[in-house]
Amino acid sequence: MPDAANPSLFRLAPARIRPYLQLARLDRPIGWQLLLLPCLQSSALAGAAYGLAPRLSDMLLFLAGAIAMRGAGSTFNDIVDRDIDARVERTRARPIPSGAVTERAAAAFLVAQALVGLAVLLCFNGFTIALGLCSLGFVAVYPFVKRFSHWPQAVLGAAFAWGALMGWAAARGALAPAPALLYFGAVAWTIGYDTVYALQDVKDDAVIGVGSTARLFGDKVDLAVGGFYALAFAFAAAALVAASAGGLALVGLSGYGLHLAWQAARLRAARKGDAEVPGALALHLFRSNRDAGLILFGGLLAESLRLALQS
Template identity: 60%
Template structure:
């Protein structure tokens, strides 16, 4: 994709929620920088949060089968999460380019600022989706069928903030979807543990994306964008606490349905402790930098849960 297709890409202004010194921003050719920003490759927390339900589900399935973690599947999910998060983010920016231009935190995004043309963004979406499709076709038939449904949820999400105060719930259904795919890829069937883990990931996503939305309360009110952060208002700490508590309870039930195991339950306990810390730090008037830090910390929360499940799958081998 040429610079001519993408517009003026000689400069890539640092975006507020990006890692300013990310190696890709330092080393990539200038013409590629807007597309790196479109795909959020300078903001890896997004693909981590999309990837972790896949890894957690795959590891829990391995534990249920008394098998070692499937490294091939974990690698495929990593590739798929990076490219599909990029495709989803590009699509979201394409739909929201006019709104983004009015919001301080998003006005310098490549489409909102005119550094990438809408036509080039659509071509970029297609390219990323083709890579994602190649990854999906590496799995079994049930996983492929389920995977082909998930883009329908992604297509709805950018419009949700225009008609509901619960766009985070739709995002949760999309971001948590890997909790189904990791299980079916390993077992060939859709079981109760996967459904409970999917629920856990949905409530987790709604919680952490509510924290993320606290950064934009003022601008969202001005442009009329709805969110759970605006809906909960002064009760946001209680609401996030309830969401996280439901996520923890669902994760415990998923482990029980999968056959239990001390390491798996320890993983849930560590996950719960991390979420409790987040709840203690959450306020309606929290500083944007603090909201972003809490949001990003969910990579560690998800890794703690995955580590417990992976350790359980390894423990059954001895």
């Protein structure tokens, strides 16, 4: 567990269930946090647009759904990638390639997590249920894309950003330009931060012949990440304009932009002289996107609460 967030806490779990916790990536909470944040941002954006506080029940459902579906997606990815994972230094200790969990047991665990996610989804309105089911295509395709393309990060972005549509849909029972713009921004944000994450595996990926945007951009990776972060900020700003969200929402947007700019600058400095980006720095910058997303959400939430209290 070289990149586990808290390996000592993970080891407190009974030995029998540790491999399943690892399959669900519960030792790496950054995944479900990044999946959850667009949902929360979208809920708060709807609240800021209509002067209503986001529903706590929606946010709690999104939390449960993000944990379940991130776990299901990771388990599915590990089943599909079991042979590739066995050849990559960072992933060869995962439960399936290491033999800690059989493929059959992993498949059963996948179904169980998916059923939890479905149960959560069914708590929403009919439009949101249908919208949520539409995201499964991206989830199903994602593990295969790196075998024939350098753009698996784009497919991951399409899946991870889906919450930017879901939060608004749960609150309003329909979509509008504002959540669509927020979605495109979240896609660009995900491509950026997952490119940073993929820098850890560039050498192994090249040897085994799988693609990533980190490989595609090569010595221009810092500029590419900066470009995607600029797009993420621009679309988020357009979403706020479309929702007529100002005040404290703009403060959150500014903080979000400054955080992304800081990341891009750190990456640029690490690449000075065409040096390789250290894996530890790549992981640190990737994880810091939780804070970037929270800043944007915090501004939107504060603005929605302010308006709700005034009404």
